[in-house]
Amino acid sequence: MRHILSLLFLGWIFSGCCTDDVSPIVPENSITVLIVDETSNRFEGGKIYTYQDNYPTYNLQVENRPPADAGYIKVHYVEGNEQLYYASQIWMGMGEIIVPSPLTPPQDFERTLTNDYVFLPNDAVELTNGPSDKDEVEKYWAQIQGLKVVREALKQNNGQVHYFVQLLGAGLTDTNKWVFIVKN
Numbered sequence: 284m285r286h287i288l289s290l291l292f293l294g295w296i297f298s299g300c301c302t303d304d305v306s307p308i309v310p311e312n313s314i315t316v317l318i319v320d321e322t323s324n325r326f327e328g329g330k331i332y333t334y335q336d337n338y339p340t341y342n343l344q345v346e347n348r349p350p351a352d353a354g355y356i357k358v359h360y361v362e363g364n365e366q367l368y369y370a371s372q373i374w375m376g377m378g379e380i381i382v383p384s385p386l387t388p389p390q391d392f393e394r395t396l397t398n399d400y401v402f403l404p405n406d407a408v409e410l411t412n413g414p415s416d417k418d419e420v421e422k423y424w425a426q427i428q429g430l431k432v433v434r435e436a437l438k439q440n441n442g443q444v445h446y447f448v449q450l451l452g453a454g455l456t457d458t459n460k461w462v463f464i465v466k467n
Contacts, residue, residue: 311337311439311467312333312334312335312336312337312338312467313331313332313333313334313466313467314331314332314334314360314363314367314464314465314466314467315329315330315331315332315432315433315436315464315465315467316329316330316332316367316368316383316462316463316464317329317427317430317432317433317462317463317464317465318380318386318460318461318462318463319423319426319427319460319461319463320459320460320461321423321448321459321460321461322458322459324422324423324426325389325426326389326392326426326427326430327386327389327460328386328387328388328389328391328392329383329386329387329392330383330386330387331387331432332360332363332365332367334363336362336363338362338363340362341360341362341441341443341466342360342361342362343358343359343360343361343367343410343445343464344358344359344361345357345358345359345410345411346359347410347411348372349372350372350373350374350378352373352374353371353372353373353374353378354371354372354373354374355369355370355371355372355378356368356369356370356372356411356447356449357369358410358445358462358464366382367382367383367464368380368382368383368462368464369381369382370382370449370451370460371451372449372450372451373451377451377458378449378450378451378458379451380449380451380460392430392431392432393430393431393432394429394430394431395429395430395431395434400425400428400429401428401429401433401434401437402421402424402428403417403420403421403424403428403444403446404437404444406443406444407420407443407444407445407446408443408444408445408446409445409446409447410445410446410447410464411447411448413447415448420446420461423461423463424446424463427463432465432467433463433465435467436465436466436467439467441466442465442466442467443465443466444463444464444465444466445463445464445466446461446462446463446464447461447462448460448461448462449461449462
């Protein structure tokens with residue numbers, strides 16, 4: 284009997300600490316970077332940045348150096364003093380995403396269970412390389428709008444969406460990525 288109780292106790296402990304749900308939990312003070320491949324129109328993954336402090340403001344500083352030989356795009360979260368995104372743009376070559384790395388894989392982001400669709404908010408801000416055609420942006424937004432992390436951010440009064448197209452090959456190759464930054 285004692286062994287059975289011990290086994291039940293151990294089972295209870297392990298069931299509480301181990302779950303099949305690997306979806307990132309979306310904290311209130313977070314910013315999520317999500318990447319969609321332009322050629323395949325597939326969500327490739329992203330990263331959730333969390334912050335201990337609840338900053339009263341939200342400012343992104345963008346540095347976009349177009350490629351002469353090589354350029355880059357950097358997106359820095361001012362209040363959190365953190366680089367959210369950094370990628371090289373190489374003329375006649377292949378740029379790469381340096382930050383965030385590694386990306387959380389797409390299957391680790393939980394999706395909503397409903398089939399409803401949420402359009403890109405009218406107050407979404409394009410950070411660089413714009414202005415983009417709204418229908419084109421919506422095509423890539425469609426790949427992430429059903430993620431719970433996006434839906435939770437859009438429910439918040441201070442939820443915000445920024446986006447841009449990253450020209451990793453300086454527009455000369457099919458390696459463009461659409462980057463969405465969602466503030467929760």
